[in-house]
Amino acid sequence: xxxxxxxxxxxxxxxxxxxxxxxxxxxxxxxxxxxxxxxxxxxxxxxxxxxxxxxxxxxxxxxxxxxxxxxxxxxxxxxxxxxxxxxxxxxxxxxxxxxxxxxxxxxxxxxxxxxxxxxxxxxxxxxxxxxxxxxxxxxxxxxxxxxxxxxxxxxxxxxxxxxxxxxxxxxxxxxxxxxxxxxxxxxxxxxxxxxxxxxxxxxxxxxxxxxxxxxxxxxxxxxxxxxxxxxxxxxxxxxxxxxxxxxxxxx
Amino acid sequence: xxxxxxxxxxxxxxxxxxxxxxxxxxxxxxxxxxxxxxxxxxxxxxxxxxxxxxxxxxxxxxxxxxxxxxxxxxxxxxxxxxxxxxxxxxxxxxxxxxxxxxxxxxxxxxxxxxxxxxxxxxxxxxxxxxxxxxxxxxxxxxxxxxxxxxxxxxxxxxxxxxxxxxxxxxxxxxxxxxxxxxxxxxxxxxxxxxxxxxxx
Numbered sequence: 001x002x003x004x005x006x007x008x009x010x011x012x013x014x015x016x017x018x019x020x021x022x023x024x025x026x027x028x029x030x031x032x033x034x035x036x037x038x039x040x041x042x043x044x045x046x047x048x049x050x051x052x053x054x055x056x057x058x059x060x061x062x063x064x065x066x067x068x069x070x071x072x073x074x075x076x077x078x079x080x081x082x083x084x085x086x087x088x089x090x091x092x093x094x095x096x097x098x099x100x101x102x103x104x105x106x107x108x109x110x111x112x113x114x115x116x117x118x119x120x121x122x123x124x125x126x127x128x129x130x131x132x133x134x135x136x137x138x139x140x141x142x143x144x145x146x147x148x149x150x151x152x153x154x155x156x157x158x159x160x161x162x163x164x165x166x167x168x169x170x171x172x173x174x175x176x177x178x179x180x181x182x183x184x185x186x187x188x189x190x191x192x193x194x195x196x197x198x199x200x201x202x203x204x205x206x207x208x209x210x211x212x213x214x215x216x217x218x219x220x221x222x223x224x225x226x227x228x229x230x231x232x233x234x235x236x237x238x239x240x241x242x243x244x245x246x247x248x249x250x251x
Numbered sequence: 252x253x254x255x256x257x258x259x260x261x262x263x264x265x266x267x268x269x270x271x272x273x274x275x276x277x278x279x280x281x282x283x284x285x286x287x288x289x290x291x292x293x294x295x296x297x298x299x300x301x302x303x304x305x306x307x308x309x310x311x312x313x314x315x316x317x318x319x320x321x322x323x324x325x326x327x328x329x330x331x332x333x334x335x336x337x338x339x340x341x342x343x344x345x346x347x348x349x350x351x352x353x354x355x356x357x358x359x360x361x362x363x364x365x366x367x368x369x370x371x372x373x374x375x376x377x378x379x380x381x382x383x384x385x386x387x388x389x390x391x392x393x394x395x396x397x398x399x400x401x402x403x404x405x406x407x408x409x410x411x412x413x414x415x416x417x418x419x420x421x422x423x424x425x426x427x428x429x430x431x432x433x434x435x436x437x438x439x440x441x442x443x444x445x446x447x448x449x450x451x
Contacts, residue, residue, distance in 0.1 A: 002412055003371040003391060040437070045371055045393075074269055076393055076435050093262050098435060121261050121298035123367060123395040166367060166395070197365045220365060250371040250391040 003250045004214045004242070005045040005221035006235055007199060008228050010035060012051050012065050012081075033068035039228065040073045042235035045250055047073060048101065048169070048223060051081030063095035070096025080128055080169075089116050093124065101169055103128040104142040107149055107156075110163050117164030126199075127160035129153055131186055132173040138186055145173045153186065154193045161194045168194060169223065172202035177226065179205025184217035191218040199223050207241040214247050253448075254280045254289035256314075258305040260329055261297035269434035273445050283313025289322050290451045296329035300338035300354070300398065303329065303346065311347065323425045323451050324349075331421065331428030332400055340398050349426045352401035360413040367397040372419075372431075374408040380422045381450050382407045382429075385442055392429075392436035392443075394419075399430060 010017045010032050017030045036047055049069060051062065066079055079092040080101030089100045106113050106127050116125045130145050131138040131153040138153035157168050170190050172183035182203045191198040197220035200213045204224035213219045228235060239249045253270060257263055257279045270277050270293075280286055292314060296302060306314075318324050326334045333346045338354035346354075359366050371391040376383050394410070399417035402409065407427070408420035419430045420443075427447060433440035 001373065002368065005370050070264075070268065074265075074272070074435060074437055074441055076395075076432075094264060096264055096268065098262075098265055123297055123369065124261070167369060195359070195366060197367075197369045220370065 001248045003045070003248045004219070005199075006043075006210070006238060006249070007046040007048055007221055007223040008035075008039045008044045008235070009048045009050055009201070009223050009225040010069070011225055012049055012062075015062065015065055032065050033072050036069040037072040039235060040075060043239060043250065044075065044228075044235050046076040046078065046221070048078045048080065049097075050079075050101070063091055066092060066095035066097055078126055078169075080126070086112070086115055086119065089120070093120060099124050099126050099166070101126040101128045103130065104147075106160065106163075106165075107140070107142050107151065110159060113160060113163035113165050117166070122164050122166035122196075125165050126167045126169050127157075127165040128169040128171065129156060129160075129190070130171045130173050131190075133183075133186070138189070141173060145176075154189055157190045157194050157198075161196050165196060167197045167199060167220075169199045169201060175203025176201070178203055179227070181205065181209040182213040182217055182219070182222065184212055187213055187217035187219050191220070197221060207238050210238060211242060211245050211247060214242070252288050253277050253291045253293060253451075254286055255293050255295065256280065256306070256310070256330075258294075258296065258302065258310075260302035260305070261295065263295055265432070265434045266293065266295050266327065269441060269444055270448070273441065273448055275448055283309045286313045286317045286322070289317055291323045291325065291448070292317055294324070294326045294330035294333060296327070296333070297395070298329060300329065300332060300340040301344065303333045304341075304344060306333065314347070318425050321425065323427070323447065325447050326428035327434070328396060328430060328432060331430050332398060334421065334426060334428050335400050338398055350400070350403050350405055350421055350423070352403060354398045354400050356398050357396075357412060357415050357417070360415075364413040367395055368399075368412045369395045371436075372410050372412060374410060374419055374431075376408050377406055380407040380420075382420060382422045382427050382443060382446050384446050386439060390439045392419075392431040392433065392439055394431045396430060 078099040079097040200219035410419035
């Protein structure tokens with residue numbers, strides 16, 4: 001049976017892992033290579049490197065960080081942040097990324113999804129959607145949650161899938177960094193709207209939150225950062241917790 | 252020397268990194284004649300079956316000749332599908348036909364099942380093989396694909412996703428393959444690659 005994936009996110013700035021609350025107030029959490037090695041040892045299923053400041057500072061994710069992480073693990077590795085062009089994607093993939101995550105650049109030019117999917121395959125193209133609740137709908141934000149777009153999250157997820165995206169990485173801006181739990185309503189709505197896997201992100205604070213997002217949230221994978229970085233909870237403990245609740249995981 | 256065939260279907264960095272980690276000497280051949288020195292040949296690849304069109308008749312002949320000479324051939328993901336007769340993804344385009352049957356799209360099973368099949372899933376071993384030596388029953392490996400190979404008596408492993416059970420690894424004589432990505436499947440995947448290298 002296909003396992004639900006647990007993905008660790010390394011938010012990287014200046015070669016160090018940082019993690020903010022609601023995208024602001026970053027604090028330092030360690031060396032990306034060391035953290036990746038620890039997660040690998042604990043049984044993480046996948047790693048995402050996000051250069052959280054890359055888009056704002058017009059800088060692409062550093063090949064050096066990618067190489068340092070790729071050296072430590074033989075697991076799927078995704079890189080996002082500042083991937084604006086085919087050349088940016090190629091640089092990340094050449095450095096050892098298996099997938100790239102597009103956000104602002106895909107919003108600006110959805111054909112970038114199609115071009116990258118035809119060059120590297122859909123499995124290599126993740127579209128990251130940062131969504132925020134506004135009354136009964138979910139609005140999409142660009143540029144690390146700073147710019148409101150005219151897009152609705154469900155429509156944009158469908159469009160991205162039609163363009164050739166292989167997965168959706170869905171972040172709830174409302175929940176990001178709060179540890180109040182994933183936004184299960186948002187995740188379920190997007191998961192139902194698209195035929196491709198959805199990775200839930202934003203709000204993980206307890207093991208129960210993962211169980212909720214894999215059941216009520218219909219997520220295929222869940223991504224978290226701070227719950228793992230500060231050694232509060234280990235990946236292996238989380239997986240045993242989920243397995244005990246009949247949620248399929250790789251042990 | 253291990254020849255890693257680059258026919259433009261996806262990125263080879265991860266495969267090269269894993270094999271180098273295991274101590275293998277890797278080269279990417281520029282012409283089919285370069286295969287004459289190869290003890291092992293890897294056909295990787297992701298994406299659409301039509302991409303295998305780039306493996307021309309000359310390359311096929313070179314690969315067949317190398318295998319006839321005793322070189323081992325290993326197909327990964329799309330490269331394993333290419334070992335079969337072909338795929339309904341690109342009708343009429345022949346594979347190597349080392350194994351019988353056409354690869355077909357995974358059934359979506361109503362609306363509940365996501366396609367592509369992405370993530371970690373179990374390997375069931377119907378028989379002992381060199382490729383899977385030391386791998387536990389139900390060990391998990393990383394998949395990402397929408398098409399899959401039919402069941403065959405040469406299956407080294409099978410995997411079930413929704414209503415479909417497909418061949419996830421194959422081995423017969425000097426020819427083997429994996430639908431999953433051993434280079435991204437942690438220690439289990441590295442062991443499978445090592446088993447293949449040890450068989451050379």
